[in-house]
Amino acid sequence: MASRLCFAFVILFFAATLIVAVHMRGANRRAFYTLRTCTVEQRRLQQELWRKQLQVEVLTNPASVSQQLER
Secondary structure (H helix, E strand, O other): HHHHHHHHHHHHHHHHHHHHHHHHHHHHHHHHHHHHHHHHHHHHHHHHHHHHHHHHHHHHHHHHHHHHHHO
């Protein structure tokens, strides 16, 4: 009787271990997806900022300002 109980405990332990491993893998996948999404969004915003900075530099360039004043 004790050996059956020990065997059942071992089976239960392995089943619980596998369930926890599957849960952790899913949580890891969700965290990686969220991190990747945020990284892509950050790069997009950074490129947009650089583009706007270039536009401001073009508008405030002394040569550009003098051309605007000549018109």
